[in-house]
Amino acid sequence: MTVVDINRLLGPLPYDEVASRDAAGLLGELDRLRIDSAWVVHTHALYGDPRDGNASLTDADGGRLRPVPVLVPGPLGTTGSDTPVVRLCPGEHHWPLTGAHALALGDALARARTTVLLGWESATAAEIHRFADAVPALRIVLTGTGYRSLRDLAELMDAHEELSVDTSTLAGHLQVEWFAGRYGARRVLFGTGAPVTDDAGPRYQLDTLELSGADTALIAGGNALRLLGQGPNP
Template sequence: MRVVDVNRILGPVPHDDVPGRDPDGMRAELDRLRIDEAWVVHSHAVYGDPLTVPPVEEDRLPAVPVVVPGPLGTGELPPAPVVRLYPAAHRFSLGDGDGDGDGGAGGGGDDDGARLLRLLGERRTVTLIDWEQLDAAGRRDLSRRTGMPPLVLLGTGYRSLRELADLMARCAHLHVDTSTLCGHRQVEWVAERFGAHRVLFGTGSPLTDDAGPRFLLDHLDLPAADVARIAAGNADRLVREAGRGEAR
């Protein structure tokens, strides 16, 4: 079974010596856990400046750029099928502004975040956002908009299941990763209630355990076709759809 981890950090992290601090170490970890591919965000982009990220030339580790809107942000939206946003860490709001403009990631005005989301929606860019990077009001705002990109909420955790269920029930563009859905039958509950097509395998490594989600994937009480969708099929499908959105 092909397995794609959509939620992984490559590079050194504060206060810990992790095996995935370089591509060789990351590949060894993926081999150990029988993970075929990992969408990696570089730790420099998470904890430092997204513009200083070293290049990663590795087919097995497709790099996910971190995008920051505004005049001091990362500039034009990169032609990537997947991006990641850190609103709290990089001090910007996704907002609900209705200003006009060219929608570029480097535009001016205080509705930069709203314009960025509209552009991501037009391109159907897969957009990863950690649950804790948004406050409750921000999460509700994302669920109310139209023309949104496919959003994957990462690290939702068991304490957020009630709010997550409300959001997913109201908004078809929302997806969730498995990194912290580690309670008894939590992945099954989400898949059965909202569809396995909205669940993607993710570990959150090295900030959270990777062996647990990988073990859980092999023991899900779901039809084999649904497990395959969660393991890699949904990630592959969203990337293909992002490519078609770009072509438009």
């Protein structure tokens, strides 16, 4: 079973000393938890200037660490990206997810078949609904949703077929199984949110899911590889 963490940070944190402050330390953490590869956002892009953080992703190991740039729309934002995965951070960088520039960016990303990571705390459920409604072909993975969001999250996933969710905070009893059963395992992706959130818990959960081997393999890494064009497209 290939395991891909689609929600990982690389770089120093402003409030803690972490092993993943550099690529070597992060690779050691992946080895410790038997994670084959990770999609990484640089902490400087999340907490500072996205342009500096995106440039720092050159430190990532192209074999196991896939750089995920943070994009900011509009003339004062970042330049475009030709990577298959990007992250949008409207809350952190103070731009409207449903503004004209954001919708234009979303349309361009949808046409390029780019996957977007979007943190649950970075926008309201209503904003996510309007954004996904305006660009229905855009593939969005909502990360860090947590148990308090399940009603809103279920409504969004009912309404938008291209919305998926990561497992980083789906820690309640059989929550991952519920989402896989209702929406299909192809719309659930393994992610940890580490080092901001725990990585050992989601990794252990992956080994104990009450799902078929095929569905577990999709969640563990098959879906991530499919979004990169490296696996079958069911």
